Amino acid sequence: MKPEERPKAAFFDFAGCEGDQLQVANLEEKILDLLNIVELVSFREVMTEHSDDYDVAFIEGSITNSHDAERLNGIRENADVLVAIGACATIGGINSIRNVQDFEKVQERVYGDEREHYEAWEKAKPAKAVVEVDYEVHGCPIDREEFLHVVQSVVMGREPNIPDHPVCVECKLNENVCAFERDEFCVGPVTRAGCDSCCVNEGAICWGCRGLIDNPNEEAHEEVLEEYGLTAEEVIKKFDLYFAWQQEAREDE
Amino acid sequence: MKIIKKNVFEGLVDELIENDEREIIGVQSKDSKYVFDRLEKAEGLELDYDVTILPPKKYFMPQRETLVEYETREGLEMEPVNEVIPRIIIGIHPYDLEAIKQMDKVFADSPKDSNYLEKRENSVLIGVNMQQTSDWSFAGSMGTATVDDGYDLMLTDLGKKYAVEIGSSKGSDLLEKISEDVRDASPEEIDKVEKAKEEIKDEFDKELDFSPQKLPSLLADTYDQDDFWEENAEDCYSCGTCNIVCPTCYCFDVQDFSDISLEEGERMRQWDGCMLEAFAEVAGGENFREERAERYRHRYMRKGRYLYNRFGDIACVGCGRCSSQCVPDIADPTDIFNKLWRGKDE
Ligand code: SF4
Ligand code: SF4
Ligand code: SF4
Ligand code: SF4
Ligand code: SF4
Numbered sequence: 001m002k003p004e005e006r007p008k009a010a011f012f013d014f015a016g017c018e019g020d021q022l023q024v025a026n027l028e029e030k031i032l033d034l035l036n037i038v039e040l041v042s043f044r045e046v047m048t049e050h051s052d053d054y055d056v057a058f059i060e061g062s063i064t065n066s067h068d069a070e071r072l073n074g075i076r077e078n079a080d081v082l083v084a085i086g087a088c089a090t091i092g093g094i095n096s097i098r099n100v101q102d103f104e105k106v107q108e109r110v111y112g113d114e115r116e117h118y119e120a121w122e123k124a125k126p127a128k129a130v131v132e133v134d135y136e137v138h139g140c141p142i143d144r145e146e147f148l149h150v151v152q153s154v155v156m157g158r159e160p161n162i163p164d165h166p167v168c169v170e171c172k173l174n175e176n177v178c179a180f181e182r183d184e185f186c187v188g189p190v191t192r193a194g195c196d197s198c199c200v201n202e203g204a205i206c207w208g209c210r211g212l213i214d215n216p217n218e219e220a221h222e223e224v225l226e227e228y229g230l231t232a233e234e235v236i237k238k239f240d241l242y243f244a245w246q247q248e249a250r251e252d253e
Numbered sequence: 254m255k256i257i258k259k260n261v262f263e264g265l266v267d268e269l270i271e272n273d274e275r276e277i278i279g280v281q282s283k284d285s286k287y288v289f290d291r292l293e294k295a296e297g298l299e300l301d302y303d304v305t306i307l308p309p310k311k312y313f314m315p316q317r318e319t320l321v322e323y324e325t326r327e328g329l330e331m332e333p334v335n336e337v338i339p340r341i342i343i344g345i346h347p348y349d350l351e352a353i354k355q356m357d358k359v360f361a362d363s364p365k366d367s368n369y370l371e372k373r374e375n376s377v378l379i380g381v382n383m384q385q386t387s388d389w390s391f392a393g394s395m396g397t398a399t400v401d402d403g404y405d406l407m408l409t410d411l412g413k414k415y416a417v418e419i420g421s422s423k424g425s426d427l428l429e430k431i432s433e434d435v436r437d438a439s440p441e442e443i444d445k446v447e448k449a450k451e452e453i454k455d456e457f458d459k460e461l462d463f464s465p466q467k468l469p470s471l472l473a474d475t476y477d478q479d480d481f482w483e484e485n486a487e488d489c490y491s492c493g494t495c496n497i498v499c500p501t502c503y504c505f506d507v508q509d510f511s512d513i514s515l516e517e518g519e520r521m522r523q524w525d526g527c528m529l530e531a532f533a534e535v536a537g538g539e540n541f542r543e544e545r546a547e548r549y550r551h552r553y554m555r556k557g558r559y560l561y562n563r564f565g566d567i568a569c570v571g572c573g574r575c576s577s578q579c580v581p582d583i584a585d586p587t588d589i590f591n592k593l594w595r596g597k598d599e
Contacts, residue, residue, distance in 0.1 A: 001515070030513065033512075033513040033514055034513065036513075036514065037513065037515065148513045149510075151513075152511065152513055152515065155515075156515070161508060161510075164530065164531055165491070165492070165493060165529045165530065165531065166490060166491070166492045166493075168490070168492035168493065168494050168580075169492065169493045169494075169497065169526075169529065172306075172307070172493070172494050172497040172498055172578070173316040173317070173497060173523075173524060174316075175283070175288050175306045175307045176306075177283060177284040177285060177286050177306070178578060178580065180580050181285070181286070181578075182284070182285070189490040189492050189580055190490065213530075214530075215491075215530060216490075217488070217489065217490050217491070217545070220487070220488035220489070220490060220581055221490070223488065223581075224488070224580055224581050
């Protein structure tokens with residue numbers, strides 16, 4: 001691709017930890033490959049310049065107040081393509097735990113006595129709850145290879161290859177001993193694959209950071225978790241770490 | 254039938270690991286379970302295992318495999334790829350040997366799958382008769398608790414020694430290396446092996462209530478019992494575990510991955526399964542088996558009927574991997590088949 005043909009790309013952060021932009025900054029030698037297909041005009045992790053002339057906007061973090069929403073709307077108007085990166089931006093992420101907690105308590109915990117001065121929504125939202133999102137890179141944090149794959153798809157105007165099956169598929173391909181056979185619990189059966197079941201490969205469980213698959217069997221999973229000995233309350237907690245916003249959106253459908 | 258002492262066998266395995274250019278694979282423990290994996294030392298072998306998480310088919314059809322590499326720098330150039338690593342695989346149970354025999358037929362059928370066949374031809378299979386059975390296995394009912402062929406060598410544990418049956422010259426070649434320590438089995442030893450094989454058939458907790466030969470017609474008659482299939486599929490996650498762990502599932506998905514340079518890439522295949530929602534989706538978004546229950550039924554139909562109609566084999570060897578690894582516990586073929594059998598006259 002000729003340098004002048006590359007689309008211009010900018011990164012924007014909202015409520016999140018910048019862990020996803022860090023993944024991009026850590027692409028190492030692959031960053032040059034990335035720069036071969038896009039021109040970076042705004043990327044706080046590695047450059048100080050900023051430009052409002054961009055074609056592709058990468059959004060990290062969840063949207064938690066009306067100021068955020070306004071800013072995101074502005075970015076949407078400016079960009080041809082909007083890409084949400086990381087669980088906070090794709091599904092509300094860790095921030096959405098508070099969606100199922102008592103809001104006043106949340107505010108008090110976060111802002112203490114200053115809470116009057118901060119305008120915050122009761123619920124954290126992913127980018128797609130506010131504007132139209134064209135592409136998503138799932139995960140908390142995102143996977144570098146998948147990020148590159150999505151950027152490539154953006155540039156070529158193609159559908160990226162993002163699995164819509166549960167993490168269990170990759171987990172079994174990797175021949176892991178299932179969490180349920182280790183007397184542990186796991187939300188892999190309802191979570192979107194694509195991370196190569198990395199957490200289970202390391203002996204942990206899947207916490208669901210890539211969000212629910214399009215058509216999860218949540219009812220079965222609740223029953224199963226209860227059968228394996230979780231109380232109803234614990235079952236809800238299992239689902240709320242990452243799924244709070246998605247579950248509510250599914251209920252509203 | 255031959256006899257070798259166990260320490261001689263272990264010595265042979267260590268010698269192969271050390272000096273043979275082939276990769277030596279054996280059954281080993283992984284946490285509380287067992288897997289086929291590259292062997293570092295003969296000591297690591299666990300030949301009294303019950304069942305492995307994945308069957309040995311992963312050595313002939315890897316979970317992910319590159320089929321073609323391509324470049325677009327100067328027009329499209331494609332290069333077929335088949336990474337064949339010659340292997341000696343130690344510790345395959347009879348039901349898995351039967352499954353490999355079935356897979357050989359499937360992949361040799363036209364169009365021949367050379368990626369599978371070449372890997373298969375470059376493998377030596379050392380079987381072992383079962384000493385322990387998995388709680389979920391029903392190989393006794395499926396006639397796969399023992400086999401008469403399908404191996405290059407077959408071991409039976411006789412305490413301090415192994416009885417070894419020779420299945421091919423690939424197998425007997427291995428014994429050449431230790432020919433001084435190999436002797437013919439005595440009539441008593443042969444009787445012992447025969448007896449062990451007879452006894453193992455009754456060691457299974459799970460059973461099919463009828464002859465597996467009756468499965469094709471039973472499944473044809475019960476295909477339309479929608480309520481039955483829906484009820485049983487209710488808790489299905491469509492997670493594909495029961496496909497992936499099955500030694501006779503062979504479906505795969507082919508996708509192209511281009512490098513970020515956009516100038517080169519590869520065509521890969523990865524295991525797929527009929528329980529996954531996207532499996533029967535075709536271009537345009539149409540899905541032939543959109544409902545969980547349809548996919549659920551399809552798997553049983555394949556195992557007990559469709560593959561029989563095509564290749565003459567009941568494509569379930571009773572290993573019990575599907576049922577033991579299905580989290581909601583709804584994938585037990587004996588449970589479903591027996592229920593259908595009992596209900597058939599109602
Ligand atoms: S998705 Fe995870 S890594 Fe990304 S901003 Fe949110 S918390 Fe951080
Ligand atoms: S550990 Fe989790 S992701 Fe892996 S197979 Fe079990 S339930 Fe599925
Ligand atoms: S295994 Fe689960 S928690 Fe871990 S990266 Fe994958 S989706 Fe996220
Ligand atoms: S039957 Fe069990 S293992 Fe098979 S897809 Fe359904 S939930 Fe997964
Ligand atoms: S269907 Fe289940 S029991 Fe039968 S061969 Fe496959 S995994 Fe084994």
